[in-house]
Amino acid sequence: MGDYLRDAITLGGVYVLFSLGLTLSWGVLNILNLAHGNVLVAAALSAYLLTTQVALPMALLLPACMLVGALLGLGLELLVFRPIRARAADEESTQLAVLIGSVAAGALLYAIAERITDGRVRAVDPGTFTVTDYLVAGVRVSNLQLLIVGVSLVLSVLLALLVSRTRHGRALRAIAVDRVTCGLLGVPTARLAAVTMATAGALAGAGGLLLALHLGSVEASMTESLLLKAFAVIIIGGVGSVGGAILGAYLLAGAEVFSVAYLGSGVRDAVVFLVILGLLLLRPQGLFARTAWQRS
Numbered sequence: 001m002g003d004y005l006r007d008a009i010t011l012g013g014v015y016v017l018f019s020l021g022l023t024l025s026w027g028v029l030n031i032l033n034l035a036h037g038n039v040l041v042a043a044a045l046s047a048y049l050l051t052t053q054v055a056l057p058m059a060l061l062l063p064a065c066m067l068v069g070a071l072l073g074l075g076l077e078l079l080v081f082r083p084i085r086a087r088a089a090d091e092e093s094t095q096l097a098v099l100i101g102s103v104a105a106g107a108l109l110y111a112i113a114e115r116i117t118d119g120r121v122r123a124v125d126p127g128t129f130t131v132t133d134y135l136v137a138g139v140r141v142s143n144l145q146l147l148i149v150g151v152s153l154v155l156s157v158l159l160a161l162l163v164s165r166t167r168h169g170r171a172l173r174a175i176a177v178d179r180v181t182c183g184l185l186g187v188p189t190a191r192l193a194a195v196t197m198a199t200a201g202a203l204a205g206a207g208g209l210l211l212a213l214h215l216g217s218v219e220a221s222m223t224e225s226l227l228l229k230a231f232a233v234i235i236i237g238g239v240g241s242v243g244g245a246i247l248g249a250y251l252l253a254g255a256e257v258f259s260v261a262y263l264g265s266g267v268r269d270a271v272v273f274l275v276i277l278g279l280l281l282l283r284p285q286g287l288f289a290r291t292a293w294q295r296s
Helices: 002-029 036-053 058-087 091-117 143-165 167-177 179-184 189-215 224-237 242-263 265-282
Strands: 133-136 139-142
Touching: 002 036, 002 139, 002 143, 002 167, 002 189, 002 224, 002 242, 036 058, 036 091, 036 189, 036 224, 058 091, 058 189, 133 143, 139 143, 143 167, 143 189, 143 242, 167 179, 167 189, 179 189, 224 242, 224 265, 242 265
Parallel strands: none
Antiparallel strands: 133 139
């Protein structure tokens, strides 16, 4: 049981890092960014490329991957989403156009990743992070698992504090309610949108590096299954809710790990999405009915 719980917590940490960026862009900017997974892959590939050239400690490699993710998120906002919003006729057409734009951007990033990897599985230099096992309460835990959980916890807390306790967070909650009115009142909506997408990309960058280390491999399609699960996590927790995304990520990871342990890997996805369906039937608005971006 202890081993299963350890695996669920570790997997939940990966899901948290992947989902937080999505819930941030979706909850604040109403952007359903289907290129988010490709940003994560790009960060993982950056780690692979960097470690083939120079030996970087984790203390430098993690910020470097977060920077790559932040720059890609900022690039998506400035080069794709903002021009689309400026030209779209109304809110409904904007959402559809942004969705299609994110698909196109994701396809471009996927093609670049395929070219870099030459269609093969790559790996971050194992010398970057030496994995060591510890015995904790009779359960063998690695320092990599502790790192994944620790980084996800720290970034989750920082994001929650940013949203709830700062002027920047209040501005984010305001533009989530009414972007047009905020712009008329002098709120720098364009700058906030850019910072939001950069933050979402940085979270994906951290997730990309840790996922690559966790899997021991990097490939262009490494996030295909994660994207659907991330959307499930967000919907379970409530769109825009940081706490809901965290809780949803661990619920999903727990359902996945324990279904594999007791029922076999063949029914894993069926059990996971059965749990999701049950939760949505009982509470279709998500576990947190009031999103983090709404005013009290």
